[in-house]
Amino acid sequence: MSEGVVTMAHGGGGTRMQELLRDTVFPLLGEDVLLAAEDSACLDRPSGRLALTTDSFVVKPLFFPGGDIGKLAVCGTVNDLAMVGARPMYLTLGLILEEGLGLETLEKVLASVAAWAENAGVRVVAGDTKVVERGMADGMYVNTAGVGVIPDGRAVSIAGAAPGDVLLVNGFVGDHGIAVLKGREGFDFELELESDCAPLNGLVEKMLDAGTVRALRDPTRGGIAAALKEMAGSSGCAFEMVEDEIPVREGVRAICEMLGLDPLLVANEGKLLAAVPEDEAQAVLGAMKGEDEGRDARVIGRVVDGRKGRVTLLTGLGSRRLLRMPSGEQLPRIC
């Protein structure tokens, strides 16, 4: 592990920068394409349609229970690709480092990027590093682009849900948002909880092997509420959710009750929502349960004819209420 910190010279394009790349970045990412140090990664063209996505990561704190900014960057990008049925292949990695960031911190994040890229079966093939003055960034920011390939014949889209489909989720919701909150100053609660941050491309492949999956969405910021509203809106139909079937851990529920947050609006990083034809639901569900990321999968609602974009929640009391699109970040409340 390096002692020392990132300095402005590390971003200056000269020898210090080459040292940083040679001693810190390349050994951890260990990718031939990167080592070639060309201005662009030159890659073979795969067959099938390309999926391309980009995402930026500014999470605070950089390390949180169950993950870190590096893992989050890989999983976030891989999952965006997986949600359109693409097999993730390549990632780029753009680093914006704050002057004074410990090199050890950088190494830990890069090691995490490398480990999770391997886990998800993607290669980091291009990158960029910039250093900004102290105070101009919060430790480090990461930007990734991802390229994936959609095998011929696959049609998965946020707009694909159709009346008669059932809606599945792959496990407990709200873990990521609360786990990150736990690491933040001020919210000094103790709770055994890790972020659900995980690559979902393996799970998606298993689901697609098992049956028809018409629509997928990974509910991140805005929670499953935002993702359901978006899916229903794009698909031009209405959703009916069963509140008691939506899995929320007791600890997450407790923190939400205490801070006045709604678990359905809390962020996830390893969840997906799927619309699946009813007669194939059991097969898909069975495939999900065989995977770590889908062990707690279940049916939480159904797609119905109705007002486009309407999401109704059937409460445990037998009443109904409308789910609304969250307007912004949820803040702890007293009222």
Place this chain on the structure above:
Amino acid sequence: MCLAIPAEVIEIADNDLALVEIGGARKRVSVQLVDGVSAGDFVLVHAGFAIDKIDRAEAQKTMELFEELARLVEADEIP
């Protein structure tokens, strides 16, 4: 107007602080607004403070009332 949540007191520390547990989550809250709080009590927590103790006997009464009501519905459903 005011969110408050029942929590079990795990231990009383110095400075009027208590460690409380809510659904597996633990947090330090101030107990300076409530007299005679001890470990094992349930308190109502608002904005980082216990604002009162929960009266077990009264809670029991309300619970029994609700249980009785629920039984009415069940009895109804059996033909």
Place this chain on the structure above:
Amino acid sequence: MKYLDEFRSPGAVRALVDKIRELDGTCTFMEVCGTHTMAISRAGLRPLLEPGVDLVSGPGCPVCVTSDTDIDRAIAVARMPGVELATFGDMMKVPGTEGSLADAAARGARVKVVYSPLEALDLARANPRGDVVFLGVGFETTAPTVAATLLQAREGNLLNLFVLSLHKVVPPALRALVSLDDFRVDGFILPGHVSTIIGSDAYSFLVDEFKIPCVVTGFEPADILQAIYRLIKMRDEGPAVETEYSRVVRPGGNPKALEIMSRVFEPCDAEWRGLFKIPGSGLALKNEFRDFDAGAWELELPEPSRDSGCRCGEILCGRIKPPECPHFALTCTPDTPVGPCMVSSEGTCASYHLYCREEEG
């Protein structure tokens, strides 16, 4: 979760709904607590009780009723050099004359969201060279926590923690409301957690002087329904103040919290958003806490906007429905609220807006 889940019995809810629906006639009850409004909405209780029982929402939560002038003061404080304003998260979006605290923070004002006033104390300790101002909002439930924090600051000779008190109290507001000419409800669903502090006796005047049935109740659906059931029964039995939420509410409240509150605060007149100035409905720091009082600071405030024409007051009284207000859905929306009924996400106007939107597709 103990003492929470046991009260969430769907069976009890169904039984109570059945019992309520058996009763003759129609009645209108007002829940005066924003958290009750939230609970009613989350549980979807309103449609279950229609058409016999109409639930109308009262003035709203202490956050929603904070006036734009008071928000302007908070923003002016947060903009002062060397000052950090610590606030509960719900205050961030409440609009002032020129935007909200969230807008001010985006333009460089230092605003920190906290869960507890004790965090403001920690902030002040950690930054002895800067000043920390805690934005004191909330009803009687919250005011004692702020009072206790301030007493702790004084004891510890912490000279850089201040409070801008916008606290409000419930009974004078209820008195003002029921004294309005055309105000008419068949009963009040009274706030549980405010009453934990002030006690159920604080509402006797509603029965003695105004003959309005009252039930102090908890926040679970069955609690609220039991209160409604009792309110209906009181039409025959005669009005009284009953306490359904006896697990945390006593007639005299929490004397220790009341004592701490009265050591620090004294009543003052306060402006309620969408309503008017209500005598004795606010809490100001007592003179001996003047050194901690950010309310005594000279602040440069924007010119207050002329009367906005907001008709929340009439909506609260049931005189008009939201679409009859000239602002509704035009200048007043959930993202740019004008009055308290829109500021609160579960307020009458905000709920109305959601359902109208959905109907329009």
